[in-house]
Amino acid sequence: MGTELGNYKLCISARSTDKEILKKAQDGGIVTQIFKYALEEGIIDGAIVSGPSDEPWRPRPFVATTVEELMKSRGTRYNISPNVSFIKEATRSYGLDRIGIVGTPCQMQAVRKGQLYPVGLRDVPDKIALAIGIFCMENFPYQSIKQLVEDHAAMKLESVKKMEIGKGKFWVYGERGQVVQLPLKVTHKYEQPGCHVCLDYVANLADVSTGSVGSPDGWSTVFVRTKKGDDIWSKAIAAGCFETKPIEQVKPGLELVSKLANEKITKNQKTVEERAKFGVNKALRNPYISPK
Amino acid sequence: MKDNSVKPEEKPVPVKADVEKKAVVLQKEDKPVADKIKVGHVHMxxxxxxxxxxxxxxxGLLTILDKYADLVYGLTLADVRHIPKMDVALVEGSVCIQDKISVDEIKETREKAAVVVAVGGCACYGNITRFARGGQTNQPQHESFLPVGDLIKVDVYIPGCAPTPQLIRNVCVMAYLLLKGNKDQQDLAKKYLTPLMQLAERGTEACGCDLMYDVVNQGLCMGCGSCAAACPVRAITHEYGKPNVNREMCIKCGACYAQCPRSFFNFDVITGFEGILEAIDGALK
Structure with missing residues (x-):
């Protein structure tokens, strides 16, 4: 394929040099660290991130305008956080002129569509200062995560310390140190259906995208894609925000990222095609062809 | 160009439309930009x-008018009384079918304009005028308001209430490239405008319900939040990652569905976002 990783200027393995960030980071603390740096340097006025809500492990999008607020968003919650829903509000109630936003590949697609076709996003397009994408194979509804953790892993959501998808398994770590792993075969049917037509694994449209795949534990793979992303990334590196390793020198490396990206795109492309003949001479909608 | 502007002056003026035409030509002479497109704003x-x-x-508007487009018609903005021939008509508002002038004018717009763009929720979908039932002074009998597309063929939709300055700008720039650009620019403009043309073909009804019918019910929603961000009346919230539309509040402007990345997503255009946004910025400097 060759296009599965999108356009990028730089690919590198990295982790934050900030111990506080790493304490609760999912992997290398990339997103929190870049936003922290950009906030402190005045590159962004605030960032739309997902943080804790009134239910355990249910994310809620919010606008972080301080490092303290930002720190609440560390780590991954494997269910839907409609971050883009705040993109106009951030420029209104919060008065941000330069917005940072983090999101899944589909949310990066939403941001870019919003910039090129701002149907209901008045004065938003030129206020997106930094869009960070996270690698994503699929997402889950909150109720699916609840079912996986409570029914399959037999743990209370409240007592979960971390969740992780890696090495072909869904991992649930308890507060008391217990670890449950579920094979992805079990989790597949609980995935959000809308993810099955997604043709982007590594957030091709972000300024900077990052995820654990390809790098060793505790590190993240980073793609720097746009001029904006490149500018901020190189400044952050110069400021000592990150330790880095050449991606060619880490295991499992870029090859695995490519492999998984191709797997996702091939599988979902097939789903898109099957939708075309889903009924008897009746198709399901294909958003890549037409809004009709 | 000079000859053209002088000739009609010597002749007796046959119809009013020609007077307007002359006025435009004279204006052009002051600042001759040969390749501008003619744009009009038609107010329904x-x-x-x-x-x-x-x-x-x-x-940006001044740059557009300086370099790319002559505003040949528009209440309050151009001193022209009758709908002239134009390349692009930007139509605002729905059509009151009890108002003969409106009906005549929208039909005339179709005849006179090469491209008809429905600008805003009312022109595209009826928007808030969908709730009109007449009874207003001083024309209480004006009770039926139709989206433009119910009376004439519309080529391009710009939904939303209000439509955003940036999308109107983008469409104007793309219309210019389509009509006056080189081959690459025309290709880009065609690709850019295609989904907005498909929206026009899709029909004249919009509602927050579209998110259910055409996205969630179709198994396409991934809970990004675009619809809630786009809604001008904050009728959309997200409950556990999916849109929840307060239908009492929905004004039927069409912004939510058009903004949704799962209504349309044209990779061939959006993947080039960085260059296109730079080009549009550059064009308006």
Whole structure:
């Protein structure tokens, strides 16, 4: 394929040099660290991130305008956080002129569509200062995560310390140190259906995208894609925000990222095609062809 | 060009439309830009918010008018009384079918304009005028308001209430490239405008329900939040990652569905976002 990783200027393995960030980071603390740096340097006025809500492990999008607020968003919650829903509000109630936003590949697609076709996003397009994408194979509804953790892993959501998808398994770590792993075969049917037509694994449209795949534990793979992303990334590196390793020198490396990206795109492309003949001479909608 | 402007002056003026034409030609002479397109703003039953949105491009609007487009028609903006021939008609508002002048004018717009763009929720979908039932002074009998597409063929939709200055600007720039650009620019403009043309073909009804019918029910929603961000009346919230539309509040402007990345997503255009946004910025400097 060759296009599965999108356009990028730089690919590198990295982790934050900030111990506080790493304490609760999912992997290398990339997103929190870049936003922290950009906030402190005045590159962004605030960032739309997902943080804790009134239910355990249910994310809620919010606008972080301080490092303290930002720190609440560390780590991954494997269910839907409609971050883009705040993109106009951030420029209104919060008065941000330069917005940072983090999101899944589909949310990066939403941001870019919003910039090129701002149907209901008045004065938003030129206020997106930094869009960070996270690698994503699929997402889950909150109720699916609840079912996986409570029914399959037999743990209370409240007592979960971390969740992780890696090495072909869904991992649930308890507060008391217990670890449950579920094979992805079990989790597949609980995935959000809308993810099955997604043709982007590594957030091709972000300024900077990052995820654990390809790098060793505790590190993240980073793609720097746009001029904006490149500018901020190189400044952050110069400021000592990150330790880095050449991606060619880490295991499992870029090859695995490519492999998984191709797997996702091939599988979902097939789903898109099957939708075309889903009924008897009746198709399901294909958003890549037409809004009709 | 000079000859053209002088000739009609010597002749007796046959119809009013020609007077207007002459006025335009004379204006052009002051600042001759050969390749501008002719754009008009046609005002049906709307609140003028769409026109204000166009004007809200501020300096960008002046650049558009300087370099790319002559505004040949527009209440308050151009001193022209009758709909002239134009390349692009930006139509605002729905059509009151009890108002003969409106009906005549929208039909005339179709005849005179090469491209008809429905600007804003009212022109595209009826928007808030969908709730009109007449009874207003001083024309209480004006009770039926139809989206433009119910009376004439519309080529391009710009939904939303109000439509955003930036989308109107983008469409104007793309219309210019389509009509006057080189081959690459025309290709880009065609690709850019295609989904907005498909929206026009899709029909004249919009509602927050579209998110259910055409996205969630179709198994396409991934809970990004675009619809809630786009809604001008904050009728959409997300409950556990999926849109929840307060239908009592929905004004039927069409912004939510058009903004949804799962209504349309044209990779061939959006993947080039960085270059296109730079080009549009550059064009307006």
């Amino acid at each position: 039953s709307g609140c003028t918010g769409c026109l204000v949105s166009l004007a809200d491009n501020y300096g």
